[in-house]
Amino acid sequence: MKNKIFKIAAILVPALFVGFQAIAQTGSNAAIERAKLESIWLNNTENAAGGMIDAPVQMANAYAGYDYTKGNFKPMRVGEEIKSLKFHTDGGGIYKNVGNMFIWGDFTYTRDDISGAKWNATLADPTRDMPFFVADENVSKWKNQTYDMSFKVGFPRLINNHLIFGIAGGYQAAIAAKQLDPRPLTRVSNLNVMPSIVWEFNPNNALGAVFHYTSYREDGSPENVNHLHDQKGWEMVAPGFFNDGVIASFAGINKLRNYNANALGGSLQYSFQNDNFKALLSGDYLYRVEDVLCNYTKPQMSGTVKKTVWGVNFAAQYNATEKDRVFFRYRYNHNDLRGIEYFQTYDNTYEIQSYITDAKFERSKFLKKSHNFNVDYLIAEGDAYTWKFGLNAVSAKDEFTYYVPETHKQINNFFFGADVTYNLVVDSQNAFNFNVNAGVNNVSKSMFDYGGVKEDNKAFTDFALMDFIWQSSDYTKWGFNITYSFFGIKNLSSLFVSLGYSNVKPSGDNTTWGAAVKKFPFLSPYHGADQEKSIFNKRNLLTIKVGLTF
Amino acid sequence: MKKIYTILFAAVLSFVLASCIDMMEDVKDVEKIEPISVSYKVCAATGFIPKGGSITPDPNFSTAGVEVTFTNVKTGQVFKGTTGTNSIATLEIEPGVYSISVTGRATHGGYQYFINGNVPSISVFEDVTPEQANTDEKYRLVVRPAKVGSFCISEIYYCGIASYYFRDQTYQFTNNSDEVFYLDGVCFAQLHPNIATANLPTWPDEDGDGNYVYSMMVWQFPGTGKDYPVQPGESVVVAQEPRDHRVNNPNSYDNSMADFQTWTGNASRYNPDVPNLSCIFYTSWNSMQWLTSVFGAAFCVYKAPDGTTVDEAYYKDPTHYQSEVNKTPKYAKIPADWILDGVELLTNMSAMHMKRIPGFVDAGGTSVEATYCGKTVSRKVTEKRADGTPKYQDTNNSTDDFQVNDHPVIRRNGEKVPSWTWYK
Numbered sequence: 012m013k014n015k016i017f018k019i020a021a022i023l024v025p026a027l028f029v030g031f032q033a034i035a036q037t038g039s040n041a042a043i044e045r046a047k048l049e050s051i052w053l054n055n056t057e058n059a060a061g062g063m064i065d066a067p068v069q070m071a072n073a074y075a076g077y078d079y080t081k082g083n084f085k086p087m088r089v090g091e092e093i094k095s096l097k098f099h100t101d102g103g104g105i106y107k108n109v110g111n112m113f114i115w116g117d118f119t120y121t122r123d124d125i126s127g128a129k130w131n132a133t134l135a136d137p138t139r140d141m142p143f144f145v146a147d148e149n150v151s152k153w154k155n156q157t158y159d160m161s162f163k164v165g166f167p168r169l170i171n172n173h174l175i176f177g178i179a180g181g182y183q184a185a186i187a188a189k190q191l192d193p194r195p196l197t198r199v200s201n202l203n204v205m206p207s208i209v210w211e212f213n214p215n216n217a218l219g220a221v222f223h224y225t226s227y228r229e230d231g232s233p234e235n236v237n238h239l240h241d242q243k244g245w246e247m248v249a250p251g252f253f254n255d256g257v258i259a260s261f262a263g264i265n266k267l268r269n270y271n272a273n274a275l276g277g278s279l280q281y282s283f284q285n286d287n288f289k290a291l292l293s294g295d296y297l298y299r300v301e302d303v304l305c306n307y308t309k310p311q312m313s314g315t316v317k318k319t320v321w322g323v324n325f326a327a328q329y330n331a332t333e334k335d336r337v338f339f340r341y342r343y344n345h346n347d348l349r350g351i352e353y354f355q356t357y358d359n360t361y362e363i364q365s366y367i368t369d370a371k372f373e374r375s376k377f378l379k380k381s382h383n384f385n386v387d388y389l390i391a392e393g394d395a396y397t398w399k400f401g402l403n404a405v406s407a408k409d410e411f412t413y414y415v416p417e418t419h420k421q422i423n424n425f426f427f428g429a430d431v432t433y434n435l436v437v438d439s440q441n442a443f444n445f446n447v448n449a450g451v452n453n454v455s456k457s458m459f460d461y462g463g464v465k466e467d468n469k470a471f472t473d474f475a476l477m478d479f480i481w482q483s484s485d486y487t488k489w490g491f492n493i494t495y496s497f498f499g500i501k502n503l504s505s506l507f508v509s510l511g512y513s514n515v516k517p518s519g520d521n522t523t524w525g526a527a528v529k530k531f532p533f534l535s536p537y538h539g540a541d542q543e544k545s546i547f548n549k550r551n552l553l554t555i556k557v558g559l560t561f
Numbered sequence: 562m563k564k565i566y567t568i569l570f571a572a573v574l575s576f577v578l579a580s581c582i583d584m585m586e587d588v589k590d591v592e593k594i595e596p597i598s599v600s601y602k603v604c605a606a607t608g609f610i611p612k613g614g615s616i617t618p619d620p621n622f623s624t625a626g627v628e629v630t631f632t633n634v635k636t637g638q639v640f641k642g643t644t645g646t647n648s649i650a651t652l653e654i655e656p657g658v659y660s661i662s663v664t665g666r667a668t669h670g671g672y673q674y675f676i677n678g679n680v681p682s683i684s685v686f687e688d689v690t691p692e693q694a695n696t697d698e699k700y701r702l703v704v705r706p707a708k709v710g711s712f713c714i715s716e717i718y719y720c721g722i723a724s725y726y727f728r729d730q731t732y733q734f735t736n737n738s739d740e741v742f743y744l745d746g747v748c749f750a751q752l753h754p755n756i757a758t759a760n761l762p763t764w765p766d767e768d769g770d771g772n773y774v775y776s777m778m779v780w781q782f783p784g785t786g787k788d789y790p791v792q793p794g795e796s797v798v799v800a801q802e803p804r805d806h807r808v809n810n811p812n813s814y815d816n817s818m819a820d821f822q823t824w825t826g827n828a829s830r831y832n833p834d835v836p837n838l839s840c841i842f843y844t845s846w847n848s849m850q851w852l853t854s855v856f857g858a859a860f861c862v863y864k865a866p867d868g869t870t871v872d873e874a875y876y877k878d879p880t881h882y883q884s885e886v887n888k889t890p891k892y893a894k895i896p897a898d899w900i901l902d903g904v905e906l907l908t909n910m911s912a913m914h915m916k917r918i919p920g921f922v923d924a925g926g927t928s929v930e931a932t933y934c935g936k937t938v939s940r941k942v943t944e945k946r947a948d949g950t951p952k953y954q955d956t957n958n959s960t961d962d963f964q965v966n967d968h969p970v971i972r973r974n975g976e977k978v979p980s981w982t983w984y985k
Binding site: 224226238239240241243248252254255256257259263271273275298300302315317349351352354356357359360361369370371372373374414415416463464465 | 577580581582584585587588591592593594595596634635636637638639655656657658682684686723724725759760761762763856886887908909911912930931932933
């Protein structure tokens with residue numbers, strides 16, 4: 012038994028963190044991409060036990076990367092320029108010497124130098140679903156570091172090879188430091204544990220289940236290093252709803268935001284497969300409650316977020332011939348978030364001296380629904396492919412409601428994209444992979460009826476409204492990626508260098524203030540003078556990677 | 562050993578799941594917010610108001626036609642209503658925590674009264690019917706009527722200027738009536754607490770409710786009776802340190818022509834030309850300077866009635882000062898009836914629920930909403946006298962009565978200088 016544990020550890024640890032010691036394979040990047048696409052359980056579920064059914068060959072890769080993102084077509088809180096250094100490795104497969112277990116690990120380190128970010132003085136990731144935070148108006152730099160690691164283990168089959176246990180887990184630690192007053196040092200820890208089970212009726216049919224637990228903590232308090240200048244701050248509770256004041260060394264608004272979330276959920280899966288067809292149907296549900304406190308010693312609530320996410324997936328693979336393979340994926344995603352606000356009074360009685368909750372109400376609702384379609388066709392060649400053609404479409408509906416004063420926002424988007432990849436094997440030592448992709452997004456509905464009283468406040472005009480215009484902009488997107496792989500290094504599958512570029516540009520009638528004012532007359536008081544000025548330009552992403560496959 | 566690990570693992574797992582489930586249960590059945598209808602009765606009370614005891618409003622003192630304003634302390638949304646002949650105002654509001662202010666005037670016994678009052682923070686989450694308002698004391702807004710005064714605080718420059726310069730704090734007072742006002746013995750008080758806060762002090766029960774305001778620093782104007790007349794439209798300027806501050810900080814201004822200074826003994830911050838005000842009470846002495854909060858303090862001016870002498874000796878008498886419950890610092894007790902005018906300065910206008918002085922002194926609050934920004938608050942001018950001097954708005958509600966100015970100006974609206982000033 013001890014020997015077995017050592018064997019597992021000996022493989023899991025390297026697989027988790029580097030993957031260098033994994034047994035050498037002939038896999039190129041294209042081979043890894045195809046293997047992942049064909050692993051229907053791993054690619055579409057959290058079920059680690061399902062890895063035993065997919066039974067992927069051992070594969071691993073590691074790379075160092077640099078991403079450069081620039082442009083103002085983005086949400087207000089996201090940086091206008093982001094320079095990211097990244098180290099990533101993932102790898103695993105079926106390991107015969109530990110009882111044919113499936114083991115897979117992933118590690119990513121990211122260091123982001125962000126500049127041109129506004130309206131966030133709390134959150135390490137301002138794009139996450141969290142309406143309660145402290146905002147400021149200063150154009151700021153952030154330096155963020157994230158360590159993200161996860162694993163999946165599928166244990167050997169039990170009960171006449173019918174039962175498989177598995178476990179997946181992940182841990183993310185992040186630190187985010189804003190570089191201009193008011194500046195928080197925000198720390199994040201995010202733990203996920205997902206035990207799973209699969210009952211394989213026969214080689215064709217399997218039923219799986221996953222239990223999901225998440226524990227999330229985030230903590231940040233914007234402080235002023237320069238005490239000579241107090242800063243304006245906003246305690247946000249929803250877009251356009253806030254308490255504004257001064258962020259100062261003492262007095263002023265409540266600065267601290269201490270997030271504490273727990274989530275419980277699960278999913279069910281059914282898969283069918285035969286020689287040339289496999290399909291997986293799954294449904295998942297996650298219920299997450301996140302308390303936001305603004306005082307450590309006297310629990311004062313900023314709010315609570317109650318989030319329910321459920322979805323239905325269908326994935327299928329059809330091998331028309333040994334070379335012609337078609338992949339189809341569909342997911343319906345339903346993300347329902349409710350913002351709960353508290354009414355608390357401070358009981359100054361000597362014995363109590365704490366905040367007492369007089370009442371709490373659900374005050375806001377954020378509902379996101381999306382249908383996601385993907386179809387890929389590839390022409391297989393060896394363990395990789397020569398050509399791959401893909402189509403994808405997303406139909407998304409994003410709604411926000413603040414009950415009293417009555418406010419409603421809705422944006423309906425439809426995105427359609429296509430991509431083509433050609434994997435050119437020049438000779439036994441050299442290969443190129445070329446990918447081009449393009450897409451177009453159309454907004455079929457956008458409305459924002461604001462019923463609040465702070466329509467002339469910057470946190471509404473320059474933040475909530477600007478985010479709304481960004482969300483409701485049509486855009487076009489295109490990009491390419493070129494990867495060169497060299498296979499002539501002993502004991503390695505390949506050394507690769509990759510260059511990618513993507514461009515997102517707003518289109519349609521939202522490109523100037525004049526057009527926006529025409530579409531949204533309520534903007535006129537704020538931006539009537541800037542009719543000819545473009546609201547957003549574009550957003551570019553340049554990606555460079557140097558890495559190895561094993 | 563294996564058993565211990567199993568038990569330990571089970572215990573940790575149970576603890577994690579139990580706390581997780583507790584957290585989820587807490588918000589499981591939270592109701593959706595809906596608008597509510599509330600009624601409140603405005604009652605006028607005279608005499609001593611006991612702490613938490615039942616108040617007997619004066620039944621002959623009509624409060625009809627008074628405006629009742631509910632300001633949501635979170636959203637800033639304002640709801641207004643007017644009392645009917647039954648003194649009840651009914652409003653449709655959203656549940657929440659409100660600061661309520663009552664503003665109006667009434668005539669009683671041949672005198673004009675301000676009917677101003679406020680409740681800094683009250684939680685309203687359910688409907689309140691007019692019947693409940695009529696019968697339940699909980700839904701009464703008890704207001705202490707205040708006689709319409711003549712001497713008012715007309716401008717305060719308190720926030721300082723970048724970088725971190727606060728020696729130019731200045732206070733201006735104006736005779737807003739049509740009769741001469743005598744400044745002799747008038748007191749100018751900085752009220753406790755120094756910064757607006759939701760955690761208001763708890764005073765001993767013996768002081769009742771709203772019968773006093775409490776001061777940490779009381780300055781007194783000189784004179785023995787009629788030595789310092791202030792004519793209608795004349796103003797008096799008091800400065801922390803009168804001088805041309807532009808020498809120290811080019812962003813500041815010149816207040817060297819102040820009529821009085823509030824000197825605390827720092828030889829390097831003394832203008833020998835300017836008469837000192839007497840400090841007759843202090844909670845803690847700062848010999849550097851008299852610095853009031855750049856976030857906004859609260860102030861009042863008051864005068865004792867004839868026959869009562871207020872001086873340093875007066876505040877040595879333990880019945881004339883008070884300490885918070887379970888605390889030792891002492892604060893001067895100022896009877897509500899003595900107050901001529903008061904102004905509540907807030908850190909920002911969203912902090913109305915943090916008001917520290919009772920509504921009969923100031924039913925609202927005002928703010929420049931930033932520190933070291935060089936702005937001031939001053940009363941709005943409603944009309945001008947024939948001699949060009951201003952008449953200021955004074956409804957006893959500084960939210961309405963004051964405006965924010967970009968820079969301090971001494972006698973910005975053409976007020977005249979008293980004849981007795983030192984520099985004339």
